[in-house]
Amino acid sequence: MAITDDIVATYRGPGAVMRRLLAGERHEVRALAYLLAALIVAYIALWPALSRADVLAGPDGPVPMAQRMIAAFLGVLALLPVFYMIAALSRLAAGFLGGRGSFFSARIVLFWALLATTPMVLLRGLVAGFMGPGPQLSIVSVATFAVFLWFWFTGLRAAEFGGAA
Numbered sequence: 001m002a003i004t005d006d007i008v009a010t011y012r013g014p015g016a017v018m019r020r021l022l023a024g025e026r027h028e029v030r031a032l033a034y035l036l037a038a039l040i041v042a043y044i045a046l047w048p049a050l051s052r053a054d055v056l057a058g059p060d061g062p063v064p065m066a067q068r069m070i071a072a073f074l075g076v077l078a079l080l081p082v083f084y085m086i087a088a089l090s091r092l093a094a095g096f097l098g099g100r101g102s103f104f105s106a107r108i109v110l111f112w113a114l115l116a117t118t119p120m121v122l123l124r125g126l127v128a129g130f131m132g133p134g135p136q137l138s139i140v141s142v143a144t145f146a147v148f149l150w151f152w153f154t155g156l157r158a159a160e161f162g163g164a165a
Helices: 003-012 014-023 028-057 065-077 079-096 103-116 118-130 135-161
Strands: none
Touching: 003 014, 003 103, 014 103, 014 135, 028 065, 028 079, 028 103, 028 118, 065 079, 079 103, 079 135, 103 118, 103 135, 118 135
């Protein structure tokens, strides 16, 4: 199944998609690919807000657009080890609660949740770029985070406890 089909299916039933992904081959490259794809889309989602900041700063603004984009890219890239640590901590926490998963499954679950949330991340980026700070951005940000948590916790339940989510 195509990754975009899996993302759409995740919005309908995240547990079923996660069980199917966890039943697949265990390659660390797959987990890393999910994370890199999610981070690349997150970086792209920053572009409208970066452009807005550049336009509002004017031609004599303190930071040129190229520097903003490079800083944003390096910031997103710096999140790679952070997400690996979060996955490991989630596996340890689930282990204390009686989970039977693995560190690999914890990485797949977290990285897939990030990747499956990217449509919402892109929407948030557009709202940040076109509307700027305000209640609209707050609503979309909270909704995006809630969807991410839904995917992540449903996936953890499937990976650690074999729960039918």
